[in-house]
Amino acid sequence: MKKIEIRISGLGGQGVVLTGQILGKAAVYEGKNVVQTQSYGAEARGTTAKSEVIISENKIGFPIVRKCDILIAMSQEALEKNLKDLKENGILLIDNSIIKIVPKTNAKIYAVPATEIAEKNFGQKLYANMVILGALTQITNLVKEKFMEKAIKDSLPGKSTSINLQAYKKGIESVPTFNPR
Amino acid sequence: MKTAKQGVYFWQGSEACAEAAILAGCRFFAGYPITPASEIAEHLAKRLPQVDGIAIQMEDEIASIGAVIGASWTGAKAMTATSGPGFSLMQESIGYAFMTETPLVIVDVQRAGPSTGQATKCGQGDVMQSRWGTHGDYSAIVLSPNSVQEMFDLTVKAFNLAEEYRTPVILLSDEVTAHMREQVAVPSIEQIEIVNRKRPKPSDKAFFGLTEVPPMPAVGEGFNVAVTGSTHDEYGIRSTADPLVHKRLVERLNNKIQNHAEEIAHVESYNTENCKIGIVAYGCTSRAIYEAVEYAETKGIKTGYVRLKTIWPFPEKPIKKLAESAEKILVPEMNLRQIFHEVKKVAEGTAKIIPINKIGGGELITPEELLDIIIKEAE
Structure with missing residues (x-):
């Protein structure tokens, strides 16, 4: 792995920024160079939000992702807005409990009903981002599980740690649908 | 903690x-x-x-x-x-x-x-x-x-x-x-190197002059000190009309920085002695130069840069050096020309100074945009 660029997109309030932070922190624990940036509207919730993580063995110059290797989409609008920036044959990971239509693409598509899994197991959809991170680990093994877990623990201390870790585990155990049509 | x-x-x-x-x-x-x-x-x-x-x-x-x-x-x-x-x-x-x-x-x-x-x-x-x-x-x-x-x-x-x-x-x-x-x-x-302000000795009385950077007392330590924005002499006594006191104070305040401009002015530079195209950048915009220079070099264009870590006092010396080697100097900024004019002041006549400006939406100048301009200007 020389350099991997990941974009996580969704709606404000889904924890898109936190997801990027945890992934970035875990990669730093693994000894990688990391830049994480974010972009969101002036509103607190409801508009599209994105978080970008660049993980590299070398020093990272430009901090902003133009074309990503991995795109995570957690809302229909976010998918439609960001799909054009996914590299040819890149990896697309979607929450298919929210996203129903995937536009035509050459990407390798993986679908996990993250929101559904979060609601069913933990009663709240806000854990969907942890499920997605688990699914990402399972599909790509981008950052080792032990570092991901440490990053979750360090980023979400206190009472919520255990549920977030369980949600992450659920993501690892999930069976993503490959190339759904 | x-x-x-x-x-x-x-x-x-x-x-x-x-x-x-x-x-x-x-x-x-x-x-x-x-x-x-x-x-x-x-x-x-x-x-x-x-x-x-x-x-x-x-x-x-x-x-x-x-x-x-x-x-x-x-x-x-x-x-x-x-x-x-x-x-x-x-x-x-x-x-x-x-x-x-x-x-x-x-x-x-x-x-x-x-x-x-x-x-x-x-x-x-x-x-x-x-x-x-x-x-x-x-x-x-x-x-x-x-x-x-x-x-x-x-x-x-x-x-x-x-x-x-x-x-x-x-x-x-x-x-x-x-x-x-x-x-x-x-x-x-x-x-970590930590510098602390020079403190006065009990006998000190001149807290606003006599030396380039005078010692600074703290309120409550017993020193007799008046702090005023009005022109003041070395002892802090207001002097609102005397031309010499004003000249002495304001010149010292400026000189204590300008006389050390070279020590204060830090840059990161690369290939400044052997480049055709030079870049002067700072802050977030400078994050585009590393990849742009790398790509340009793979295309055989000799490119160098001065990245400003200190903006003021303006690092004139390294920019002059860059201008001696580079035919053209690009100045990318997320504004409508600010540092451009400073580079021009220092390097005009030695190199051609080319502004690159982008504003709005928080969009950075990308390495690809910079590279396109490097290629165009190198022709």
């Missing part, structure tokens, strides 16, 4: 700035919330009480800089953080801090102005405000970080320069650099 321990952290730029301030000895923060600088206040509000420091939210930016000046005169290292609009409100008092020789640090996290502009989006429009914002004959020290590591390193440096020269120092950051997260190596506290 005290000061940050030695180690590698994954911090936001704002967090690195706040932790560096604490390590540099800052124990007082006053500020007023403003995007994209609020994270610095938020972090210090949590952390300063843990090290027996004080963080206070004032009623506005004018009061904030006033509180910081006052705190510095009690002997504390003090800072504030704001963005363009708040920085404008502070300008009068920045002149007061300069005139009274009050060491302090002001962080300006730039966003897209003028006025409210695009408050959450990045810009680099405050370069000239940081130099000329206050009135009167003034010299500024302004540092420009381009990574989270430098948000840490240059915050420490800002405090050191403030203490060494007894003057306000500005850390001119931007939305991208302050909000992004990167790994930061924090050295042990013993490895």
Whole structure:
């Protein structure tokens, strides 16, 4: 792995920024160079939000992702807005409990009903981002599980740690649908 | 929990700035919330009480800089953080801090102005405000970080320069650099160079002159000291009409910085002696130059750069050197030409200076955009 660029997109309030932070922190624990940036509207919730993580063995110059290797989409609008920036044959990971239509693409598509899994197991959809991170680990093994877990623990201390870790585990155990049509 | 321990952290730029301030000895923060600088206040509000420091939210930016000046005169290292609009409100008092020789640090996290502009989006429009914002004959020290590591390193440096020269120092950051997260190596506290202001001996009486940087007493120590923004002599006595006293004071205040301009002016440079195309960049915009230069070199174009870590005093020497080698110098900025004019002043006649400007939406000049221009100009 020389350099991997990941974009996580969704709606404000889904924890898109936190997801990027945890992934970035875990990669730093693994000894990688990391830049994480974010972009969101002036509103607190409801508009599209994105978080970008660049993980590299070398020093990272430009901090902003133009074309990503991995795109995570957690809302229909976010998918439609960001799909054009996914590299040819890149990896697309979607929450298919929210996203129903995937536009035509050459990407390798993986679908996990993250929101559904979060609601069913933990009663709240806000854990969907942890499920997605688990699914990402399972599909790509981008950052080792032990570092991901440490990053979750360090980023979400206190009472919520255990549920977030369980949600992450659920993501690892999930069976993503490959190339759904 | 005290000061940050030695180690590698994954911090936001704002967090690195706040932790560096604490390590540099800052124990007082006053500020007023403003995007994209609020994270610095938020972090210090949590952390300063843990090290027996004080963080206070004032009623506005004018009061904030006033509180910081006052705190510095009690002997504390003090800072504030704001963005363009708040920085404008502070300008009068920045002149007061300069005139009274009050060491302090002001962080300006730039966003897209003028006025409210695009408050959450990045810009680099405050370069000239940081130099000329206050009135009167003034010299500024302004540092420009381009990574989270430098948000840490240059915050420490800002405090050191403030203490060494007894003057306000500005850390001119931007939305991208302050909000992004990167790994930061924090050295042990013993490895960090920390400068403290020169303190008076009990017999000292001249706190505003006689030496280039006079010793600074603290309020309550028993020294007889009047701090005034009016022109004053070496002993702090007001002198509102004598031309010589004014000339002596204001020239010394400017000279104590200008005479050390070369020591203060730091840059990162690459291939400046053997390039056809040169680039001068700073802050977030400079993050595009590394890849652009790498690509350009694979295309056989000899490219070099000077990346400004200090903006003011302006690093003239390295730019002159770049201009001797480069036929053309590109100056990418997220404003409508500010540093461009400074580069021109130093290098015009030696090299052709080409501005590259992009504003709005917080969009950075990309390495690809820069490369296209390098290729075009190299033809």
